[in-house]
Amino acid sequence: MGNLPEFDVVVVGAGPAGSAAALSAAKAGAKVLVIERGPEPGAKNVSGARVRLNTVKKVFDIASVQIERKVVNERFLFVSQGRKVSIDIQTKPDILATVSRLKFDGSLARQAENAGALIVTKTTALGLERQNSEEISVVTDRGNVTAKSVVLAEGANALISMSLGIRPEFSQDEAVEVAKEVYLLNKDEVNKRFGLPDDYSGTSWEILIDSPIPAMGFLYTYRDSVAIGVGATIRSLVSVKMKPYILLEEFKKAINFGELVKGGSLREYSAKIIPEGGYPEWSICREGIYLVGDAAGLVNALVLDGIGPAIVSGALAGKAAVEGYGCERYEQELAKLPEIHSVAVSRPVIKTMLSDTSNLALYAKLIPDIFDAWSANDLSSLSYIKGKLPDLLKLGLNLLRVIS
Numbered sequence: 001m002g003n004l005p006e007f008d009v010v011v012v013g014a015g016p017a018g019s020a021a022a023l024s025a026a027k028a029g030a031k032v033l034v035i036e037r038g039p040e041p042g043a044k045n046v047s048g049a050r051v052r053l054n055t056v057k058k059v060f061d062i063a064s065v066q067i068e069r070k071v072v073n074e075r076f077l078f079v080s081q082g083r084k085v086s087i088d089i090q091t092k093p094d095i096l097a098t099v100s101r102l103k104f105d106g107s108l109a110r111q112a113e114n115a116g117a118l119i120v121t122k123t124t125a126l127g128l129e130r131q132n133s134e135e136i137s138v139v140t141d142r143g144n145v146t147a148k149s150v151v152l153a154e155g156a157n158a159l160i161s162m163s164l165g166i167r168p169e170f171s172q173d174e175a176v177e178v179a180k181e182v183y184l185l186n187k188d189e190v191n192k193r194f195g196l197p198d199d200y201s202g203t204s205w206e207i208l209i210d211s212p213i214p215a216m217g218f219l220y221t222y223r224d225s226v227a228i229g230v231g232a233t234i235r236s237l238v239s240v241k242m243k244p245y246i247l248l249e250e251f252k253k254a255i256n257f258g259e260l261v262k263g264g265s266l267r268e269y270s271a272k273i274i275p276e277g278g279y280p281e282w283s284i285c286r287e288g289i290y291l292v293g294d295a296a297g298l299v300n301a302l303v304l305d306g307i308g309p310a311i312v313s314g315a316l317a318g319k320a321a322v323e324g325y326g327c328e329r330y331e332q333e334l335a336k337l338p339e340i341h342s343v344a345v346s347r348p349v350i351k352t353m354l355s356d357t358s359n360l361a362l363y364a365k366l367i368p369d370i371f372d373a374w375s376a377n378d379l380s381s382l383s384y385i386k387g388k389l390p391d392l393l394k395l396g397l398n399l400l401r402v403i404s
């Protein structure tokens with residue numbers, strides 16, 4: 001008999017998926033180690049971000065989860081050729097919240113720690129080596145540890161998952177590069193400029209532009225700052241040789257962002273990939289090794305939800321690791337989770353949208369065009385849509401599958 005593994009479960013990454021996995025495994029009585037390369041959980045993480053509170057609640061004690069503001073209104077903004085159409089919706093205050101990742105991730109990790117997980121930061125996992133049927137060695141830049149099971153919660157740039165060949169690398173069409181900035185702004189000014197009733201109410205804008213390239217962006221209000229970001233597929237950025245920060249500059253001009261944060265100061269700039277492809281097309285498990293969150297390609301780009309699927313998949317993988325689920329069972333149980341089912345059925349819609357960037361440009365242009373045609377009583381100006389009918393029909397059919 002060899003030595004017993006030092007830990008029941010080792011989790012790589014202390015993002016939302018990793019902390020959820022560690023919490024659920026620790027609650028089940030397992031000895032859990034979380035390895036995080038950043039100086040603290042969330043320090044390396046980039047997101048908008050807004051989260052769905054009901055999903056967070058399924059796994060974490062919401063009372064000690066750190067949020068910035070509860071979203072009370074949402075704006076969908078379509079910008080095309082200097083025209084803007086904005087659709088404003090009042091949201092019920094307990095559905096969405098904006099979060100700053102450093103504070104949010106820290107509060108999730110603390111819950112995993114309080115349940116008994118050990119979190120080691122400033123440590124990078126470099127690879128996994130199976131020792132025998134009972135034991136996996138996790139190689140790190142500070143030595144090796146052994147575990148019965150490993151949860152890979154390493155995020156989008158999942159080097160270990162890819163190097164082991166569990167999941168593929170993503171294609172240029174399936175990876176969206178997002179550049180983001182956060183501007184400090186006094187909280188009274190945030191309230192005044194965005195029409196918010198108090199320091200706890202926030203807004204969330206989703207924005208589609210068709211120029212300089214078709215791209216999707218966001219604006220979220222934090223307590224005393226404003227986050228802005230925009231992303232496009234790597235293929236479309238490469239095809240026009242555009243750097244993400246240039247796209248962000250153009251995007252800010254297109255929505256007059258300068259006016260909104262006048263007098264504020266830039267606090268951070270970051271850029272990161274969002275995987276838009278993944279499960280169920282990727283395999284996300286290998287004997288005793290479970291992929292979760294972005295590492296498993298579990299972002300729901302249709303409803304802009306990556307953190308929710310990360311949390312629920314993490315919690316399931318923590319349980320699977322403790323109970324020793326086989327891969328078939330892990331994937332079967334995963335598919336039953338509503339957030340993950342939604343990722344799977346949304347995938348064809350996203351594929352249709354991203355397969356041809358002219359489609360994305362069309363969606364940004366279509367809404368302003370419809371209003372222009374209506375105002376001018378010239379519906380014939382919409383006749384160009386005829387050529388796009390097959391694509392629109394395909395999108396419509398895929399959307400029908402999502403709701404049926």
Ligand SMILES: Cc1cc2nc3c(=O)[nH]c(=O)nc-3n(C[C@H](O)[C@H](O)[C@H](O)COP(=O)(O)OP(=O)(O)OC[C@H]3O[C@@H](n4cnc5c(N)ncnc54)[C@H](O)[C@@H]3O)c2cc1C
Nearest residue numbers: 013015016017037047048049050125155293294306307310
């Ligand atoms: C600009 C942007 C905006 C977004 N906005 C939203 C939003 O508004 N709402 C939403 O729901 N989602 C949003 N997302 C997606 C969301 O950020 C991800 O889906 C989510 O963070 C996935 O969580 P995760 O735990 O799987 O991975 P991550 O949050 O990426 O966490 C991975 C962790 O693993 C660590 N790590 C990686 N490799 C190693 C290693 N080898 N060793 C040790 N540690 C390692 C990293 O440091 C990190 O802490 C956005 C993404 C981007 C880029």
